[in-house]
Amino acid sequence: YYQVFDAQTLYNYYLELQRSGKEEDIVEILEFGASKNHSNMMTELGILLANNQNEELYNPERAVALYQEAAKQSNKYAWNNLGYHLQNGLGCEQNIEKALEAYKKAGELGNGMGWENVADLYYFGVQIDQNYDEALLYYKKAEKLFHFNDDKLAEIYYAKEDFGKLISILKKDKQEKFAPFYY
Numbered sequence: 001y002y003q004v005f006d007a008q009t010l011y012n013y014y015l016e017l018q019r020s021g022k023e024e025d026i027v028e029i030l031e032f033g034a035s036k037n038h039s040n041m042m043t044e045l046g047i048l049l050a051n052n053q054n055e056e057l058y059n060p061e062r063a064v065a066l067y068q069e070a071a072k073q074s075n076k077y078a079w080n081n082l083g084y085h086l087q088n089g090l091g092c093e094q095n096i097e098k099a100l101e102a103y104k105k106a107g108e109l110g111n112g113m114g115w116e117n118v119a120d121l122y123y124f125g126v127q128i129d130q131n132y133d134e135a136l137l138y139y140k141k142a143e144k145l146f147h148f149n150d151d152k153l154a155e156i157y158y159a160k161e162d163f164g165k166l167i168s169i170l171k172k173d174k175q176e177k178f179a180p181f182y183y
Contacts, residue, residue, distance in 0.1 A: 002029060007038045014041065027057065034066060039075035042066040046081060050090065060091025071102070076109035083117060087127065096127045107138075112145030123152055132156045151178040158182060 033041030070078030083102030106114025
């Protein structure tokens, strides 16, 4: 019956099933939506296929293919998820440069998590050279999209000995998740 729905109605129906916990038809609905090139449904199906907790569905290679198709339609979540798979070599060959490009594209499209992921790569310096200046730049971009990383910003400002900015970050830590360390 749902095959007569237009793409947006089908997606809304999927979201309603997900919210209500009625997951028996979700995969079938997402498959149908993906076959109609609905970028959000391709991305959601990719997320299900990339979840290694579900052995029946686990297929990271297909998830990457779905993300790539959805990314062609400028889906900001698909770009971010594609970056994650490229960064970690899940369902594809690991490629940090392409992961950075994918994360940046996600950020440019308005996904704060994309900017946060770029910043994290520079902040931690595991897969690329650590660079607090670059990390700071991208954390600030993420912050504009409501992805806050005050704990990491505090560390950067501390390392740069920019104590004025550090204090302003510490004052925002009302639950004292990281501020006591610096005090």
